[in-house]
Structures are given as C-alpha cells and as structure tokens.
Amino acid sequence: MSIPSPTADDVSEGIMSTLQESARPQPGVSDNRPGERRALHRRRRLRTTLEAYGLLAPSVIGFAVFLLAPIVIVIALSFYDWNFLSSPEFIGLQNYRDLADDDRAVDAIGNTFYYVLLNIPAQTVLALLLALALNAKIKARNAFRVIYVLPWMAMPVALGVIWRWLFDPIYGGLNTMLGLVGIDGPNWLTSSTWAMPVIASVNVWQFTGYTMLFFLAGLQSIPHQLYEAADVDGASKAYQFFKITLPLLRPAMMFVLVTSVIGSFQVFDTIHVMTAGQHETATLNYEVFLQAFTHRNAGYASTLAVVLFAIIMLITLIQVAFFRKRTTYDFS
Amino acid sequence: MRTMRTAAVAALAAAPLALAACSGDDGDGVTLRYAFWDDNQVPAMEAIVEAFEDANPDIDIELEQNDWDAYWTSLDTQFAGQNAPDVFWNHVSKFPTFAESEVLLPIGDRIEEDGLDTSIYPAELYDSWTFDGEQYGLPKDWDSIALVYRIDALEAAGIDPAEVDDLEWNPDDGGTYVEFLQRLTIDENGNNALSPDFDADNVAQYGTAMSSGTGQTDWWNYAVQNGCEIQSEPFGPYLIDAPECVEAVQFTADLYNRWGVTVPATSTNQPAGGLANEFVSSGQAATATDGSWTLSAYREGLEQGTWAVGPLPSGPVGDGTVINGLSNAIYAGSEHPDEAWEFVKFLGSEEAQKIAADMGSVWPGVSSLNQNFTDFWAEEGVDVSGFQAAAEGPSTGYPLSLNDSVYSQVALEEFNQVWLGEKDAASATEEVVAEANAE
The missing domain is CATH 3.40.190.10 (Periplasmic binding protein-like II)
Structure with a gap:
C-alpha cells in the first residue's frame, strides 16, 4: 500500500484536540465578569462531577454489594472453620495446609484444566470458522446467524437435562442412531473416558454461536480495501487470512479468549445436571459446591474458591500481557 | 426421568x-x-x-x-x-x-x-x-420398603403373582428371586434371560429397577436380610466393610452385572439417573424395590388394577426391610x-x-x-399391607451419624462405580468406611 495512513498516535492526538476545543468556552456566549465566571465554572464542574457519580452509583453499589463484598467475605472465610449452623471459628492457615493433602482438590484442579483444554480451542476455532462462513455472502445468512446463537439463549440446566437424555446409553438418541449403523456406543456419561469430553462438547455447542458473534463483529470492522489491495498484489486467500484477518481480529480474539477462559474455569451447571461431578468430572468449582453444601465445610470451600480465583487471575493476566504487545486497534 | x-x-x-x-x-x-x-x-x-x-x-x-x-x-x-x-x-x-x-x-x-x-x-x-x-x-x-410389581408383566411371563410371597435370594446362585427376575427380563425378540437365545444387548424389559442414592431402597434391605449391621449402634462407626455387608453389596451389584436383570446403572445411578418408578411406569422394568412414599407416583404412572405390592424377597438370614x-x-x-x-x-x-x-x-x-x-x-385396588408386614418384621433404621454428609457423598460415588461394574464391593466398602469413620 503506497498511500501513507495516519498512525494511531495521530488519530488519538486529533481526538484529544477536538475534545479540548469543545471544552473551551464558546466565544460570544461567555460572561464578561471573570470572578463570577470562575464561580459559575466551579459550580458547573461540581455539578458535572456529582452527575457523573450519580450515574455511576447504581453500578458501583451493585459491584460493591454483589461482587466486592462477597469476594472479601470469601477470602476472610477461607481462614475459618464454619458449618453454616454454628458460629465460624478462626483457624488461620489450616484450610490452606489441608489443601496440600486433599487428593480430591488436586484431582479437581486437574479436571478443571482438562475441561478448559477440551473446551477453549475447539470452541474458538469453530466460532472463527463459523464467523468466516457467515461473513461471506451466502443465502439465508441471517437465519443461520440466529440459529447458531440460539443454544446460548437457552437455559444451561434445561439443555443439560436434554443432552443427558440424548447421551443415555440405552434409551438415548445418540446410541440409538449409532446402533442403526452398527456401532455399539459407549456409556457416555458414566465412563471416566467419555464424561468430560461429552460435557465439554455440550458447552462448545452451546457457546460457539455466542463467541462467533464477536468474531463476526471483528470481521466486519476490517476494511475491505485491505483485501482488495492484497488481491491486487496476488496474495492467496490463506495468506490473506493469516496476514490480514487474524492479526486484525486480535482485539476480538483477546476479548473472546479472556472471557471464555474465565467462563470455562467456572463451569458448573452442565456438570451438575449431567454427571453431578462423578466419573472424574468434578471441576474445582464443583468441588467448592460439594464442600460447602454437601460437607458443610464453608471455610474450606472458600479456600478452594480463593485458589480458583488465583488461578483465573493468573491466567487472565498472562493472556492480557500476551495480547497487549501484539494487538493493534488501528485498522486504517 | x-x-x-x-x-x-x-x-x-x-x-x-x-x-x-x-x-x-x-x-x-x-x-x-x-x-x-x-x-x-x-x-x-x-x-x-x-x-x-x-x-x-x-x-x-x-x-x-x-x-x-x-x-x-x-x-x-x-x-x-x-x-x-x-x-x-x-x-x-x-x-x-x-x-x-x-x-x-x-x-x-x-x-x-x-x-x-x-x-x-x-x-x-x-x-x-x-x-x-x-x-x-x-x-x-x-415408611418401609417393599416390592412393587406390574401384574400384567408377571402374567405375560407366566408367573403367578402368589410366587412373589416366597421369593428367596442367596449370594451363590441368586436363588428363586434371581430366577423370577430372569423370567421377567425379556429381549426385543421375546426371549427371557433364561433362554439360550436371549440377546442381552437388546433388552425390552428388565426384571427390576433400583435407583437409590443411599441404599435405603436397595442394598440396605439385602444387608438386613444377610445379617449385616450398617452401624454398631446409633452414632457408632459404620461397619459396612464386614463380610455380610460386602456380600449384600455384591449381590446388589450381581443383579446389575452378573445376572443383568436390572435396568443398567448407566441409566439409574443417582443423582443424575432416572427413578425406579419411572422405569416401571414406562414398561422398561417389571418390578422395583421401592419405598412406601412413592406409591402415589406408581398410581399416577400405571393403570388401576395393573400393579400390586408384595414383600421383599428373603435373604440367607431371613426377611428384612429399612424403616x-x-x-x-x-x-x-x-x-x-x-x-x-x-x-x-x-x-x-x-x-x-x-x-x-x-x-x-x-x-x-x-x-x-x-x-x-x-x-x-x-x-385403589392395591394391597399395601406388605409395607406394614415388612415393618413389623426384622428391620433396620436409617443410620444415625453426625458424619452423614461425608458418608452419603462417599457412598454414592463408590457404590455407583460398583453398580457400573467398575469396582469390587470389598474395596468400595473399605473406602467408604475409611472416609466416613475418619472425621
């Protein structure tokens, strides 16, 4: 491309100067008396500030009450022994020491990573492929877009129940169909080999369409001149995909990966409905639930929740650091 | 389900x-x-x-x-x-x-x-x-546990419902109870489980269905009938690794895996699986060992006059139920x-x-x-005195323990594997006892 294009810095400088311009008092409208004008200005600024806080309040209060406070309470509870019924007893780091000897927790961490590895690559690649297909000019494109997003709109618990039926080895639809072509289907949900891949595939099926939406939005913001220019230069479609599409999709990719990795570390409802954590499908989040509500160890469950929080935080930071270096928002 | x-x-x-x-x-x-x-x-x-x-x-x-x-x-x-x-x-x-x-x-x-x-x-x-x-x-x-059965299924298999009163099981050859269930386990071609042509992979109706997450409606009953004590005394340690108990667990597992007369555990293991009464109502099972509190579920699922309640089989030691x-x-x-x-x-x-x-x-x-x-x-055409007769005979209560939550969770996970045929009864009971008595 021979036409010089403005850099990101040029653009942001332009925006900044425009903003500053509009903040300046308009000639003609401004008052002549400087003292009064300053007071008015101060009052106006105060009002703007109050307005801003007022508008922020609902979400800040919501965040504080429903997110920040519970997080603080969970961290505090992780140093206590509590069965919900009696008063909590402070035990220092005992819960964290118990963690080291808890085979179930260690297994749960392993199961969680296994699930994330099954879930994320498949879901991301499929979503990207779908987005590419539905970005092309094909018939009934919008209908397809809606169809792929539908599973995401349904309730995970209800879907889990339906899939559990489909995966039933004797009465389920899947093995019945496999039987028709002479294949003896396995016991999907009660086999340690199959249970986790089945759960992961149900979640992939459910969230691929939703993930696709972000890729689709990302694809539509890539200027088509880039592809035209590449065509002129004789670049192959594959080359265009890896050199133009993929790099310019990085903002979408970052959002998709960060949010879906967090979501998949927290998987719960599908597991609860389909296997109740049996057959090596108990993820860390599921173990939190079991410890809290089956064993009444609210303190220890909080400890596991803190560990899960730390793992997610660490992985998110790594992802953000990775993408920050490699992402451009400048599409021009 | x-x-x-x-x-x-x-x-x-x-x-x-x-x-x-x-x-x-x-x-x-x-x-x-x-x-x-x-x-x-x-x-x-x-x-x-x-x-x-x-x-x-x-x-x-x-x-x-x-x-x-x-x-x-x-x-x-x-x-x-x-x-x-x-x-x-x-x-x-x-x-x-x-x-x-x-x-x-x-x-x-x-x-x-x-x-x-x-x-x-x-x-x-x-x-x-x-x-x-x-x-x-x-x-x-x-409440107590008894055998709920479909009269039409028994008649179709040529079984006189009066036979239900005298069924017996033993851990060696299963006894008349297993034979009764084999005659009620029928494949797609109409052969029962005793026939040499029986196709175990395509079963249309199983002899029975069990769906207990605890053992209350299945193996605890066989435990009483085999002289097993689940607990030494109220609030005492769990004793289910004793030989009589292991044998009762094994017999329950045999109904699934050795004899194949029970709706497979892949479909009935709790808490995700279906309930015994659902399999009976849908015709997939001819009988179920079930609790008296589920009677109205059977009434809703089955035509009046097509089902009845009989006593549980007796075991090597005699009768027994869980009240x-x-x-x-x-x-x-x-x-x-x-x-x-x-x-x-x-x-x-x-x-x-x-x-x-x-x-x-x-x-x-x-x-x-x-x-x-x-x-x-x-x-309603159902003689429910079987539950009362059972309760008046030898029975066990629900185990009493401050560790029930631990016991329930471990027992559920371990025994589910036994019903699936993935674990033997002895090592499962040992693990349950070790964990439940530890805290």
Missing part, C-alpha cells in the same frame, strides 16, 4: 405465591413458612394447611417446596442467613447435626405443658427424634415459636394425619390411622 420432578417442582414454585395471595386478608395475623421436599405429598400438605388455617384464622401458612437435594442446601444457607422456615420436614440422617448445632427448637417442655399424649405414636418412631435427652419433633409418618420416618421441626430462630408449636402440634395430631392417610399420601405417624392408609389403597 428426574426432569419430570424438576418440571413439577418448577410448576409448584408458583404454589406458595398463590397460597400466600389468597390468604393475606387479615392484617394482624402471623405468617409461618413451612418447608418440605416431596412433590408426591403436595396435595396432602395443602389439605392439611387448609384445615389448620380454618381452625386458626390468625395464622397463615406459606408452603415452600424444593426437591430433595436443593431442600437441604437451601436449608443450610437459610440457617446461615438466620432466615430459615419456621417449620420444616426433618430427616433422621440430617437431624443429629441440626440438633447439635442448636438450630432446632426443643419441644420437650411444650409437650409436657400441653399434656400431649405421645403414646399415639410407635415408641421407636417418637424416640428417634430425641437427641441428648431432648425431644425435637413429633412423628409425621413412617424410616420424618418429623416436623421448628426452627430455633423462628420469630413465632408459639404459633409454630401450635402448627407442629396440629401436624402431629390424629386430625391432620388422618387427612394425609385418607389421601393415601404416607403411612401416618399415629399408629391408629394405619388402617385409613390401607383402606385408601384397597379402594
């Missing part, structure tokens, strides 16, 4: 709203929250509440229903939030921990003050709600303990339990009303 229950529960979520809406007219009245879990008993609960509200216009009762699993988790969180229902169903497996944690209101003094006649309840049932010398509930009902019962408990933090006591007193009364017994809901806690329950089912 389980979802039908879930759907029913969802539909019922609206019920308390409706009840609350139509009873909110008197301003200075007291509203009590009453929590329970079994959707089979909703009609009886509603009828009893109505009778109580008629007699006590100042007290409104709001019903709160959750399915079994959600019931206990939400009760725990409600205790933690000090916002539990005023009155709720209690279960012996959970009761000791609640009593020890002082979330239950002791009612011994009130029983004495009001001069309540507690001899109307069977003594064992009344005493099972005692902890550390204090009384925490009045018996609501009792259990529920009570109504008062939350220690209730703001209206006096009104709650009035309600609990009513729930324990002959008047209230007669309503439930006459509706065939559950065997009543008040002994004199057993006949009402029997009469209701006789009119």
Whole structure:
C-alpha cells in the first residue's frame, strides 16, 4: 500500500484536540465578569462531577454489594472453620495446609484444566470458522446467524437435562442412531473416558454461536480495501487470512479468549445436571459446591474458591500481557 | 426421568405465591413458612394447611417446596442467613447435626405443658427424634420398603403373582428371586434371560429397577436380610466393610452385572439417573424395590388394577426391610415459636394425619390411622399391607451419624462405580468406611 495512513498516535492526538476545543468556552456566549465566571465554572464542574457519580452509583453499589463484598467475605472465610449452623471459628492457615493433602482438590484442579483444554480451542476455532462462513455472502445468512446463537439463549440446566437424555446409553438418541449403523456406543456419561469430553462438547455447542458473534463483529470492522489491495498484489486467500484477518481480529480474539477462559474455569451447571461431578468430572468449582453444601465445610470451600480465583487471575493476566504487545486497534 | 420432578417442582414454585395471595386478608395475623421436599405429598400438605388455617384464622401458612437435594442446601444457607422456615420436614440422617448445632427448637417442655399424649405414636418412631435427652419433633409418618410389581408383566411371563410371597435370594446362585427376575427380563425378540437365545444387548424389559442414592431402597434391605449391621449402634462407626455387608453389596451389584436383570446403572445411578418408578411406569422394568412414599407416583404412572405390592424377597438370614420416618421441626430462630408449636402440634395430631392417610399420601405417624392408609389403597385396588408386614418384621433404621454428609457423598460415588461394574464391593466398602469413620 503506497498511500501513507495516519498512525494511531495521530488519530488519538486529533481526538484529544477536538475534545479540548469543545471544552473551551464558546466565544460570544461567555460572561464578561471573570470572578463570577470562575464561580459559575466551579459550580458547573461540581455539578458535572456529582452527575457523573450519580450515574455511576447504581453500578458501583451493585459491584460493591454483589461482587466486592462477597469476594472479601470469601477470602476472610477461607481462614475459618464454619458449618453454616454454628458460629465460624478462626483457624488461620489450616484450610490452606489441608489443601496440600486433599487428593480430591488436586484431582479437581486437574479436571478443571482438562475441561478448559477440551473446551477453549475447539470452541474458538469453530466460532472463527463459523464467523468466516457467515461473513461471506451466502443465502439465508441471517437465519443461520440466529440459529447458531440460539443454544446460548437457552437455559444451561434445561439443555443439560436434554443432552443427558440424548447421551443415555440405552434409551438415548445418540446410541440409538449409532446402533442403526452398527456401532455399539459407549456409556457416555458414566465412563471416566467419555464424561468430560461429552460435557465439554455440550458447552462448545452451546457457546460457539455466542463467541462467533464477536468474531463476526471483528470481521466486519476490517476494511475491505485491505483485501482488495492484497488481491491486487496476488496474495492467496490463506495468506490473506493469516496476514490480514487474524492479526486484525486480535482485539476480538483477546476479548473472546479472556472471557471464555474465565467462563470455562467456572463451569458448573452442565456438570451438575449431567454427571453431578462423578466419573472424574468434578471441576474445582464443583468441588467448592460439594464442600460447602454437601460437607458443610464453608471455610474450606472458600479456600478452594480463593485458589480458583488465583488461578483465573493468573491466567487472565498472562493472556492480557500476551495480547497487549501484539494487538493493534488501528485498522486504517 | 428426574426432569419430570424438576418440571413439577418448577410448576409448584408458583404454589406458595398463590397460597400466600389468597390468604393475606387479615392484617394482624402471623405468617409461618413451612418447608418440605416431596412433590408426591403436595396435595396432602395443602389439605392439611387448609384445615389448620380454618381452625386458626390468625395464622397463615406459606408452603415452600424444593426437591430433595436443593431442600437441604437451601436449608443450610437459610440457617446461615438466620432466615430459615419456621417449620420444616426433618430427616433422621440430617437431624443429629441440626440438633447439635442448636438450630432446632426443643419441644420437650411444650409437650409436657400441653399434656400431649405421645403414646399415639410407635415408641421407636417418637424416640428417634430425641437427641441428648431432648425431644425435637413429633412423628409425621413412617415408611418401609417393599416390592412393587406390574401384574400384567408377571402374567405375560407366566408367573403367578402368589410366587412373589416366597421369593428367596442367596449370594451363590441368586436363588428363586434371581430366577423370577430372569423370567421377567425379556429381549426385543421375546426371549427371557433364561433362554439360550436371549440377546442381552437388546433388552425390552428388565426384571427390576433400583435407583437409590443411599441404599435405603436397595442394598440396605439385602444387608438386613444377610445379617449385616450398617452401624454398631446409633452414632457408632459404620461397619459396612464386614463380610455380610460386602456380600449384600455384591449381590446388589450381581443383579446389575452378573445376572443383568436390572435396568443398567448407566441409566439409574443417582443423582443424575432416572427413578425406579419411572422405569416401571414406562414398561422398561417389571418390578422395583421401592419405598412406601412413592406409591402415589406408581398410581399416577400405571393403570388401576395393573400393579400390586408384595414383600421383599428373603435373604440367607431371613426377611428384612429399612424403616424410616420424618418429623416436623421448628426452627430455633423462628420469630413465632408459639404459633409454630401450635402448627407442629396440629401436624402431629390424629386430625391432620388422618387427612394425609385418607389421601393415601404416607403411612401416618399415629399408629391408629394405619388402617385409613390401607383402606385408601384397597379402594385403589392395591394391597399395601406388605409395607406394614415388612415393618413389623426384622428391620433396620436409617443410620444415625453426625458424619452423614461425608458418608452419603462417599457412598454414592463408590457404590455407583460398583453398580457400573467398575469396582469390587470389598474395596468400595473399605473406602467408604475409611472416609466416613475418619472425621
């Protein structure tokens, strides 16, 4: 491309100067008396500030009450022994020491990573492929877009129940169909080999369409001149995909990966409905639930929740650091 | 399967709203929250509440229903939030921990003050709600386990229903009980499990279905019949790794895997699997070992006159069943303990339990009303005396322990693997005992 294009810095400088311009008092409208004008200005600024806080309040209060406070309470509870019924007893780091000897927790961490590895690559690649297909000019494109997003709109618990039926080895639809072509289907949900891949595939099926939406939005913001220019230069479609599409999709990719990795570390409802954590499908989040509500160890469950929080935080930071270096928002 | 229950529960979520809406007219009245879990008993609960509200216009009762699993988790969180229902169903497996944690209101003094006649309840049932010398509930009902079977399935297999009365099992060749179930296990071509042409991969009807998450409706019964003691004494250690117990677990596993006469564990393992009565109602199983509280589910699923109740088979040691019962408990933090006591007193009364017994809901806690329950089912064409006969014979109660939550979880996970044929009975019982007795 021979036409010089403005850099990101040029653009942001332009925006900044425009903003500053509009903040300046308009000639003609401004008052002549400087003292009064300053007071008015101060009052106006105060009002703007109050307005801003007022508008922020609902979400800040919501965040504080429903997110920040519970997080603080969970961290505090992780140093206590509590069965919900009696008063909590402070035990220092005992819960964290118990963690080291808890085979179930260690297994749960392993199961969680296994699930994330099954879930994320498949879901991301499929979503990207779908987005590419539905970005092309094909018939009934919008209908397809809606169809792929539908599973995401349904309730995970209800879907889990339906899939559990489909995966039933004797009465389920899947093995019945496999039987028709002479294949003896396995016991999907009660086999340690199959249970986790089945759960992961149900979640992939459910969230691929939703993930696709972000890729689709990302694809539509890539200027088509880039592809035209590449065509002129004789670049192959594959080359265009890896050199133009993929790099310019990085903002979408970052959002998709960060949010879906967090979501998949927290998987719960599908597991609860389909296997109740049996057959090596108990993820860390599921173990939190079991410890809290089956064993009444609210303190220890909080400890596991803190560990899960730390793992997610660490992985998110790594992802953000990775993408920050490699992402451009400048599409021009 | 389980979802039908879930759907029913969802539909019922609206019920308390409706009840609350139509009873909110008197301003200075007291509203009590009453929590329970079994959707089979909703009609009886509603009828009893109505009778109580008629007699006590100042007290409104709001019903709160959750399915079994959600019931206990939400009760725990409600205790933690000090916002539990005023009155709720209690279960012996959970009761000791609640009593020890002082979330239950002791009612011994009130029983004495009001001069309540507690001899109307069977003594064992009344005493099972005692902890550390204090009384925490009045018996609501009792239950036992029996064999529910489809008469048409037996007739189609050429079995005289009278045979059910004399079935016996043993761990070696299965006995007449296994043979009975083999004759009822029929493949797509109509061959039964005794036929050399039997196709085990395409079974149209299994002999029986078992779907217990605890053992209450399956292996605990075989345990009693084999001389196994689940516990040394109430609140004592679990003893299920003893040879008689391992043998009972193994026999249950054999019904699945050695004889193949049971709806496979892949479909019935709890909590995700279907319930025994659902497999019987849909024709996938000919019989089920099941609890008396599920009778109304069979009535809903099967035509009148096509099913009956018989005794469980006897084992090497003899007959045996699991008996259990529920009570109504008062939350220690209730703001209206006096009104709650009035309600609990009513729930324990002959008047209230007669309503439930006459509706065939559950065997009543008040002994004199057993006949009402029997009469209701006789009119429905079902002789339910098998449950009563079983309860009067050798039996075991629900194990009593402060470690029940640990035991239940480990037992569920271990035995599910045994039913699937992935683990042997001895090592599973050893692991359960090791974990449940450790804490």
